[in-house]
Amino acid sequence: MAHKDELGRHGEQLANDHLEACGYRILDRNWRCPQGELDVVAEDDGTLVFVEVKTRSGTGFGDPVEAVTPVKLARIGRLANAWCADRRPRTRRMRVDVIGIVVPPHGDVRLQHLRGVS
Structure with missing residues (x-):
C-alpha cells in the first residue's frame, strides 16, 4: 500500500509541475470535505479547473x-460545487481536466492531459 501511496504522490507532483508549466495557477491540492477529495484545483485563464490525477506503474x-x-x-x-461553496471564487467558468x-x-x-472532459 505504501508503494501505491508513494506512486500517487509522485504522480500528483508531476501533474502539478505540468500544469504550472502550462500556465495554470494552482489554487488547492488534495482539498478534502466529507464527500471526498479533489486532487488539484487550478485556474487557467480565468477558468476554474478541477483536475483528477490518475497514476499507474503500467497499463496492465x-x-x-x-x-x-x-x-x-x-x-x-x-466536489467542485462544495469547493466553490467553501472558497467562493469570483469566476463562474469551470471545467474538469484529467491527467x-x-x-x-x-x-x-x-x-x-485531457482538457475539458466535463
Missing part, C-alpha cells in the same frame, strides 16, 4: 484516464 489494467468513469466525473462535479500518468519501473514517464 488499462490506461489511467480510463479509470475516470461517468460516475467519477459526477462525483468530481459535486493520466504512467510511471513504469523502467523507461520514460508518460503524461496525458
Whole structure:
C-alpha cells in the first residue's frame, strides 16, 4: 500500500509541475470535505479547473484516464460545487481536466492531459 501511496504522490507532483508549466495557477491540492477529495484545483485563464490525477506503474489494467468513469466525473462535479461553496471564487467558468500518468519501473514517464472532459 505504501508503494501505491508513494506512486500517487509522485504522480500528483508531476501533474502539478505540468500544469504550472502550462500556465495554470494552482489554487488547492488534495482539498478534502466529507464527500471526498479533489486532487488539484487550478485556474487557467480565468477558468476554474478541477483536475483528477490518475497514476499507474503500467497499463496492465488499462490506461489511467480510463479509470475516470461517468460516475467519477459526477462525483468530481459535486466536489467542485462544495469547493466553490467553501472558497467562493469570483469566476463562474469551470471545467474538469484529467491527467493520466504512467510511471513504469523502467523507461520514460508518460503524461496525458485531457482538457475539458466535463
